[in-house]
Amino acid sequence: MSEIRGEQENPVTYAGCTVPTFDPEHAVKQTAVSTKDSLQIINDTEFTYSEGWTPYRLTPRWLGYFNNTNTSSSSAGAWAEYLFSNCESIVLYCAVGKEHGKGLVYLDGGAPVEIDTYREDEIGVRKLFDSGLLPEGEHKIRIEVAESEGKTLELDHLEAAGIPAPIRIINNGNSAFFHSTTGFHREENADSYSGRLLTASDSEEEVSFYFKGSYVRLYGEKAPENGKFEILLDGESKGTIDCQGSSRQISTLLFEVEGLAEDMFHELRLITPDEHRVAIDYAEIPYNESLMTVMNRRTDQELARMERHETTATEPKDWKPITLSGKVPEHEVDLHGGVFRQAFQRNIQYLKDSLKKPCWVDNKDQDRIWVDMLSASNEGRMLGGIGNTLRFAEDEELRQAAEEIIDVIERRQFMNGNGYMMPYDSNHYKLWQVGWPEIMMDEEKNYDRAMLTKGMLAAGQGGLTQAYPILRKFYDWYNNAKEYLPYMLLGSMGVQGSIAGPLVYHSPAGIPEDIMTNMKYYDMDWWLEYLAQGLPESIWRFTLNRPHNYLLTSICAYFEEYTATGEQKYLDACLGAWNIYHQFFHLPGGGISICEHFECPPKSHFLTNLPNNIYETCGGVFWIDLNHRFLQLWPERELYAAQMEQSIYNIVLASQGEDGCIRYFNHMNGRKDIPGRYNTCCEIQATAFFGKLPQYIYMLADDGVYVNLFAGSDIRFEVDGRPYGIHMNTKFPYTKEVSLHLSAPAGGNMKVRLRIPSWTTGPVEVCINGIVVAAGKPGEYITLEQEWQDGDRIEFSLPMTFKAERYIGRDRVDGCERYAFSYGPLLMAVRGPLSDNCLQAKDEPTIRLSLSAEELLAGLTETDKPLEFSIANEETYRLVPYFSIKDESFTCFPALNQ
Known part of the structure; x- marks a missing residue:
């Protein structure tokens, strides 16, 4: 492979995807686009395109790309255009480089102006066309591809001086505002304002339109054969739109609403209830700022404040910590028989087999990312799997191995002399403008740190408490690393590091600064705000580097900040994010349908395995852990336990091979992915998860116990100082019967709360010692409270359909x-x-x-x-x-x- 800062001879891949190669030494450095009110910024996603263009989502903004996006074409004659309602000048920005070619720019139908985006020794985004001063009024720019011999024209954005007309018209081809499910198609129609109608003739199809301001008017087709739309505004039903008419009318008013909040973004969602035709032309709104452009602008502003160390944290004296009603069993749960026990034992074998391998892997990946660049995550993988396992099953071989790993980390920290514990120079924390594959090195400051932190915390929970003072020394260094902290959110998936500090805070090693650092250098006001509003764009068009299922770890970080401080904004963001994922990015069966290598619009739910699948095991683990947090907060909300159960069986258990090795992706069609041992991100999450699998079955409360999942297991606990135990006997899911045998050597009153799954077919009769005492409704917890005697038996059956x-x-x-x-x-x-x-x-x-x-x-x-x-x-x-x-x-x- 060529040097990182030079050109690579062959394309390289990451998880099956070809990765663009960038050379920072020749990159065009462009400052942030102006945010003056008189400057209109139009991203490439807002153009109207002919056939032959390809959108791309993973472009680095430090090369000048405005919204992490571009749209490109190598098809001669392919065109893109945009109509300004009012402007006084237009500037076009395109990407340049060796693979780029010529285009033609037409302004208001005039003579073409040729632009040339070929550059021998430059890459990045440059100004390619400037109209100069124009008469105030409406203007249209059209860009065509002028050559097709392997050369590409790559569009980034437009800038236009002047204030738009009072009413902004957004045509249905503007993908920064309109998004639709696959059943909608654009149908050529010369009589429509947009030139094409957005049409569907099937049920359950959806169109969403995001806009800012106090009103919206939607125009489309009415005709005798047309049907209806169900309409929701900001998640609330607004009835239906009747698209039937006595005659065909192409651009007629279908819906309007006024009096909305002026300064916030809104979502208008249209759903087809049946198979009658519907058709949309355009919308009128007061502002032509797209949500994705505002998200990027606000991101830049907040990052600039972080760079100047102007961001602040609330004072610990003002915090109002939240006590979670449900307590996670730290130990005292044993597995016996069934699929949970099998997965737990296979994971132990995976860990022991790994210990026998060089670098604990079968082989290194071709670019030496997982083991050599992200080497701390390898330590975190082993410590996470071993530490969690030791919580529930003692194993001297695993304990000794973990002690040796921790000893290496401690010696490394001692030699550094300042608390730094990572296996590479701390200067790597400034990396964020590098090419492939060493762009992965800028994940050391976030991904790698988080993986090692999780592993050390798991080791501490497993009885290896020497991990805690090592973590404390490191985070004392980290919280005061002012020269690095402003870089945390920059580069490759920086936001994924936000979970580490809050986890440390909630451990025996924690101090308030672990939360305060997050508040200053990870919290983003715009993201908290838009997540709380439930805007899907805040997830699938996330501004920093790329959207990914790893955003769920940042939602978990917000939850940890909520429990530390009691600040409502964190809980609101978590609830909004949960709704976004559940409603738009949750595949039947529990897969999280958003992944780093693709643009994954709401409900796109890709099933293809080419070039790779999107259902990472990581996403399943993160979804389980987010729902587990909510279940601890609200222990009797069965919904969260149901989500956990679904993802455990259908994603995480499905990811495990018979030898304990772990699948990166969970293919939904064809053949399953081959399980591996390479220290991938999914292995790190899954081996730690299998080790702590027993903790999800039960939850403890001051007055008793919750039974959340059904697996052969035992738990020991105390209520009011009296000892109790439950022996759960079941072969679920292969059988429906569940029996709980209670031990209560000192007797006593306590509550056993049984989950009655929402998937059961009707009321579930519960027996105590053979006598029916209650009937639980699907989707609820039933509470059994009495004076328990040693040997009492609770029995029930869970009918499935x-x-x-x-x-x-x-x-x-x-x-x-x-x-x-x-x-x-x-x-x-x-x-x-x-x-x-x-x-x-x-x-x-x-x-x-x-x-x-x-x-x-x-x-x-x-x-x-x-x-x-x-x-x-x-x-x-x-x-x-x-x-x-x-x-x-x-x-x-x-x-x-x-």
């Missing part, structure tokens, strides 16, 4: 409908040969069954194998739990008859 969920994501199959099927909490998979003539993407077959969803469910018969079902008239296929799939072809989203 099938549920079908229609897939409305991007990877649809023409002429078919795709469905996900669940059985209780389990995502089910159709196991059998793939259908060569049925593709979900190019060269990517899925399974086609000649049945409707209703016919499939009606034709299921349980075989002699538990949780395996035959499908009527489809002898070569079986419906089985996804987590049980091994090296065999399958799909979780079969293509069925409409």
Whole structure:
């Protein structure tokens, strides 16, 4: 591989994706775009495009890209245009470089002006066209690709002087404002204002429009055959829009509302309730500032304040810490039998096998990222897996290994002399403007630090308390590292480091400064505000570097800040974020459908494995931990336990190979990813998770215990100084029966709260010592309180049924409908040969069954194998739990008859 600051001979990949190569020495450094009110900034996402253009999301802003985005084309004649309602000049910014070529710029239909974006020794964004002074009024700019011989024209943004007209018209092709699910299509229509209508003729399709200001007016088509929209404004139902008319009217007013908050962004969402045609033309709003542009502008402003050390933290004396009602068992839970026990034991084998390997891995990745660049995370992986395991199962071999790792870290810290404990020079914390692959080195200050911190904390919980003073010394150094702290959010996924300090604060090593540093150098006011509003753009168009499921770790950090300080803004942000993920980025079965290598709009739910899948095991772990936090806050809200259960079975357990190795991605179609031992991010999260799996089954309270999940296990605890124990006997999910045997050697009164899962088919009868004492409703906790005697027995059965969920994501199959099927909490998979003539993407077959969803469910018969079902008239296929799939072809989203 070539030197980092030179050009690479061959394309390089990261997790299967080709990564652009940048050379900072030749990069064009551009200051932030002006934010004057008289300057209009139009991002590339706001242009109207012909066919032949490709959007890209992962562009570095330090090269001058305005919103982390660009749109490019190598197709001669491909065009892009934008109409300004009023302006006095227009400036066009494009990317330059060796692979870039020529374009033609037309202003108001006049003669073309040629621009040349080819540069031999420069990369970045430059000014390529300046109109000069224009007469005040409406102006249209059109850009065309002038050559196609391997040269690319790459558009970034426009600047225009002058204040827009009072009413801003936003056409339906403006993707900075409009977003729609895949069932919407743009239909050429010369009579429409936009030139194309945004149309759909299917149910459950959605269009969202984000805007700022006090009013919105939506225009579209009315016609005799048209149907309706259900309409929501900022999440509240506003009834329906009737799109029927006595005659066809193309650009007629469909909906308007006034009197909205002037200074905030709003979301207008339209949903199709049936299969009648609907069509949208354009919208009128008071401001043409897009939400993504404002997010980037506010990010720049807050980063500048951080760089000047102007950001502040509230004083600890003013904090009002939150006491969580549910207490996580630190120890005292044992597993016996069942899938949880199997996963726990496999993970122990994974850890012990890793200890026998050089660098604890089978092999290093080609770019030497996971082990050599992010070497502290490797220590964190082993300590996280071992430390959590030791909480619930003593193992001398693992304990000795962890002690040796901690000893290495302590010696390293001692030799540094200032508390710094990482395995590389602290100057790396300033890295953020580097090329591939050493761009990953700028993850050392956040990702690597967080992974090692989590591992050290797990070791402390596992009885290796010598980890705590090492952490304290390091975070004393870190909290005072003024020369580095302003760089924390810069570079590659900087926000992921925000979880580390708050976790330390809530440990025996914590002090208030661990929270205060986050307040000053990670908290962003705009993000807290837009998350609390529930705006999906704050997630899938996150401004710093790239959106990713790792944003969930930052939501968890906000939760930790909430419990430390009691400040409501943190809880509001967490609740808003939870709603965003659950509503827009949560696949049936529990996968988090947003990943770093793709632009993942709301409900896109990609199923393709090419160039790689998006359902990282990391995302499942983070989602579980966020829901676990909410469950501790509100222990009787069954919703959070249900989310945990779903992701445990269908993502995390599914990620584990038979030898304990761990899958990076959770493929939903084709064949499962190959489990690995390379110190990937997903291994680090999963091995730590498997080690602490027992902690999710129960939760303790001052007056008793909660039973959240169902697995063969024992727990020991005290209430009012009296000892109790529960022995849970069940083979769930392979059987429905659950039995709890209580030990109460001193007797006593306490509460046993049983979760009645929302997926059960009706009231669940609960027996104590063979007598029915209560019937629990699905989706609730039932409380059993009495004077308990040693040997009391609680018994109940959890009836499961099938549920079908229609897939409305991007990877649809023409002429078919795709469905996900669940059985209780389990995502089910159709196991059998793939259908060569049925593709979900190019060269990517899925399974086609000649049945409707209703016919499939009606034709299921349980075989002699538990949780395996035959499908009527489809002898070569079986419906089985996804987590049980091994090296065999399958799909979780079969293509069925409409």
